[in-house]
Amino acid sequence: MARRVLFYSQNSLCFLPPFSSLCSKTKHLTKTLHFRKNPSSSASFCRSYCYNGEAKPTKTEPFVLTTPLYYVNAPPHMGSAYTTIAADAIARFQRLLGKEVIFVTGTDEHGEKIATAAAGQGCSPSEHCDAVSHAYRMLWKDLDIAYDKFIRTTDPGHEAIVKEFYSRVLNNGDIYRADYEGLYCVNCEEYKVQSWIKSGLRDFSVSRASVEWGIPVPNDNKQTIYVWFDALLGYVSALLKDKEQPTLQNAISSGWPASLHLIGKDILRFHAVYWPAMLMSAGFSLPTKVFGHGFLTKDGLKMGKSLGNTLEPKNLVHRFGPDAVRYFFLREVEFGNDGDFSEDRFISIINAHLANTIGNLLNRTLGLLKKNCQSTLAVNSYIAEGNVFKDTVENLVEKARLHYENLSLLSACECVLEIGNAGNLYIDERAPWTLFKQGGASSEAAKKDLVIVLEAMRIISITLSPIAPSLCLRIYSQLGYSKDQFNAVTWNDAKWGGLKAGQVMAEPKPIFARIEVRKDGEGGGDTVQNEVEDNKRIKQTRAIAEA
Numbered sequence: 001m002a003r004r005v006l007f008y009s010q011n012s013l014c015f016l017p018p019f020s021s022l023c024s025k026t027k028h029l030t031k032t033l034h035f036r037k038n039p040s041s042s043a044s045f046c047r048s049y050c051y052n053g054e055a056k057p058t059k060t061e062p063f064v065l066t067t068p069l070y071y072v073n074a075p076p077h078m079g080s081a082y083t084t085i086a087a088d089a090i091a092r093f094q095r096l097l098g099k100e101v102i103f104v105t106g107t108d109e110h111g112e113k114i115a116t117a118a119a120g121q122g123c124s125p126s127e128h129c130d131a132v133s134h135a136y137r138m139l140w141k142d143l144d145i146a147y148d149k150f151i152r153t154t155d156p157g158h159e160a161i162v163k164e165f166y167s168r169v170l171n172n173g174d175i176y177r178a179d180y181e182g183l184y185c186v187n188c189e190e191y192k193v194q195s196w197i198k199s200g201l202r203d204f205s206v207s208r209a210s211v212e213w214g215i216p217v218p219n220d221n222k223q224t225i226y227v228w229f230d231a232l233l234g235y236v237s238a239l240l241k242d243k244e245q246p247t248l249q250n251a252i253s254s255g256w257p258a259s260l261h262l263i264g265k266d267i268l269r270f271h272a273v274y275w276p277a278m279l280m281s282a283g284f285s286l287p288t289k290v291f292g293h294g295f296l297t298k299d300g301l302k303m304g305k306s307l308g309n310t311l312e313p314k315n316l317v318h319r320f321g322p323d324a325v326r327y328f329f330l331r332e333v334e335f336g337n338d339g340d341f342s343e344d345r346f347i348s349i350i351n352a353h354l355a356n357t358i359g360n361l362l363n364r365t366l367g368l369l370k371k372n373c374q375s376t377l378a379v380n381s382y383i384a385e386g387n388v389f390k391d392t393v394e395n396l397v398e399k400a401r402l403h404y405e406n407l408s409l410l411s412a413c414e415c416v417l418e419i420g421n422a423g424n425l426y427i428d429e430r431a432p433w434t435l436f437k438q439g440g441a442s443s444e445a446a447k448k449d450l451v452i453v454l455e456a457m458r459i460i461s462i463t464l465s466p467i468a469p470s471l472c473l474r475i476y477s478q479l480g481y482s483k484d485q486f487n488a489v490t491w492n493d494a495k496w497g498g499l500k501a502g503q504v505m506a507e508p509k510p511i512f513a514r515i516e517v518r519k520d521g522e523g524g525g526d527t528v529q530n531e532v533e534d535n536k537r538i539k540q541t542r543a544i545a546e547a
């Protein structure tokens with residue numbers, strides 16, 4: 001009985017031999033889940049934390065992308081926002097490719113940890129969950145997160161799905177009653193075992209006798225369903241359509257399997273072992289890919305609620321706006337690796353990339369166009385045939401696309417920024433301000449140069465839009481397009497040649513305000529200005545966003 005364990009290897013599932021003691025406190029190692037070999041579930045590992053199945057979505061299948069469902073024991077911090085920002089960028093990119101996307105996020109609201117947090121706040125678990133879940137949704141709004149489904153594990157529809165799934169696995173003979181003892185960490189909501197995979201995998205317990213705040217086990221009201229067994233199914237119940245009967249059949253037929261689960265590396269075990277085991281037992285397909293990213297750290301330590309060394313995303317967004325926050329974390333931290341936050345670095349990256357390279361390029365080009373061409377394009381942008389700058393832009397767009405596809409978000413940002421750098425170089429070398437003074441043919445050449453640079457700006461506004469959507473909308477609007485036109489763009493529109501002669505550009509206005517720093521006389525280095533300055537900046541950011 002105590003011998004069924006699961007291990008993935010290239011294209012096959014194997015059952016490993018039994019083992020004796022994983023943990024000195026464990027007294028009973030008996031079977032709770034039986035894992036069936038599933039012909040559709042061949043799998044392989046790629047990179048360090050990425051599990052990649054073989055099933056490829058066909059064209060008509062939606063691209064279903066999930067973030068972890070966040071615990072509501074405490075309000076969101078920058079670590080939890082990080083996965084969601086990355087997921088939103090990926091979802092936006094997939095939409096640009098023309099795919100139907102179902103972007104799922106939500107909150108994980110059951111279990112001992114949540115009940116304890118609620119008691120600490122002096123309120124009922126459900127009141128506590130309502131408040132923290134709401135805080136998550138507000139933060140996602142502030143960060144421009146365009147999710148399609150927000151699932152709460154306390155939703156009645158989700159509860160129905162969990163119960164149905166549990167009964168299905170039970171009927172398949174994969175759940176049995178047994179004592180289970182181990183070193184349990186409430187904070188992680190998991191049993192600790194040393195050398196977990198090395199010693200072989202063991203059955204896991206799917207219910208808790210001592211936890212009241214959870215979904216009751218069908219036909220056994222004395223126990224609740226283990227919070228992970230419950231939460232993982234949120235990815236499925238999230239697919240239910242509004243007011244649809246909450247059945248597994250309905251949920252699964254609305255987009256399962258997921259194309260991509262984005263997770264932090266600490267919860268890989270649940271997604272790459274428990275979750276496939278559960279799905280196989282129930283006879284459902286496995287997700288196509290699980291990608292585990294690294295941690296945001298502060299002074300080298302994982303930023304988190306337990307250590308209390310968190311960074312407040314709400315403050316960052318209010319001070320610097322959503323684009324700066326999104327751009328910084330996706331451009332600064334290689335997706336898959338850990339990355340440290342430093343405010344100095346944040347300011348210097350954002351000023352250099354968004355305010356200078358991109359913002360200034362647009363502003364000075366539009367300024368020249370206003371002064372010399374009444375803000376109107378003199379020629380079609382496709383006249384640039386054979387222009388080396390145009391070739392550079394086209395190469396970079398293609399590279400950015402591949403990087404987005406591979407989830408190399410940092411490299412995708414770099415490619416787009418390179419377009420900005422090349423644009424600055426082009427305009428500096430061509431010096432249209434001098435050409436305009438010369439008049440005649442030189443002036444005509446300068447008019448073309450402005451169109452060429454603005455065409456590159458148009459392409460930047462499309463290719464950077466998954467990362468910094470509001471900023472890109474502002475760029476697009478300055479180029480004389482409407483918000484509806486921006487919302488309708490696809491990756492195909494990033495092809496050279498979109499801007500046409502006669503198009504009238506908007507009044508040049510800074511699209512991104514530089515973050516000012518002041519010299520602290522006695523304190524030494526540069527520091528961000530005090531709260532009064534922050535408030536000034538918040539107003540400035542809002543004014544620009546509203547303009």
Ligand code: MSP
Pocket residue numbers: 067068069070071078079080082083108231232233234263264265266267294295296297302303304
């Ligand atoms: N509730 C579970 C997930 C259930 S999914 C069915 C959970 N919640 S969590 O709120 O603790 O963590 C959610 C995600 O945030 C995890 O992927 C975790 O890795 C991520 N992060 C939490 N702190 C983090 C950092 N400091 N840096 C990056 N991500 C981190 O686990």
